[in-house]
Amino acid sequence: MAEQHTIQVDIVSAEGEIFSGPATMVFAPASEGDLGIAPRHAPLLSLLKAGEVRVQTPEGPQQSFFVGGGAIEVQPNKVTVLADTAMRAHDVDEAAALAAKERAEEALRDRPGHITQAEALAELARAAALLKFAQKLRNPRG
Numbered sequence: 001m002a003e004q005h006t007i008q009v010d011i012v013s014a015e016g017e018i019f020s021g022p023a024t025m026v027f028a029p030a031s032e033g034d035l036g037i038a039p040r041h042a043p044l045l046s047l048l049k050a051g052e053v054r055v056q057t058p059e060g061p062q063q064s065f066f067v068g069g070g071a072i073e074v075q076p077n078k079v080t081v082l083a084d085t086a087m088r089a090h091d092v093d094e095a096a097a098l099a100a101k102e103r104a105e106e107a108l109r110d111r112p113g114h115i116t117q118a119e120a121l122a123e124l125a126r127a128a129a130l131l132k133f134a135q136k137l138r139n140p141r142g
Helices: 094-109 117-138
Strands: 007-013 017-021 025-030 035-037 044-048 051-055 063-065 070-075 076-082 085-090
Touching: 007 051, 007 063, 007 070, 007 085, 007 117, 017 085, 017 117, 035 044, 035 070, 035 094, 051 117, 094 117
Parallel strands: 007 076
Antiparallel strands: 007 017, 025 035, 025 051, 044 070, 051 063, 063 085, 070 076
16 A cells, blocks of 8 residues: 555666655756655656755655756656756765855856856856755754
8 A cells, every 4th residue: 555655766867876766755946946746746847957856755754865957757656857967965065065166156257268158157056056955954944
């Protein structure tokens, strides 16, 4: 009976599989707004923006992942997240996220470089989302 109340979740990136298992609920940062996905959800395909994917497991603990963008496919019994980049919450390095944000801001200031403004803005958005995620992990109530 528990199978009817769970949905299979697979989170993968170019580096490999980040998570695979059952969930009672999944939350993801879709390009048009945050999604809440429960078992037997209607089929859906959407782009993802950089942010946090939360997976509520049947055992109770919620797991958090950072995705740097990508796509999500939802079927009634399966959610697949194809992330540009992804990492588990415990792998997030706040100092590295801050450094990436500063590099992206510098690239925006020094436009004559090898990076276009659009690329720099996209990198800045990813870095800012990662930094926000890292800070949330450090201070969950703030």
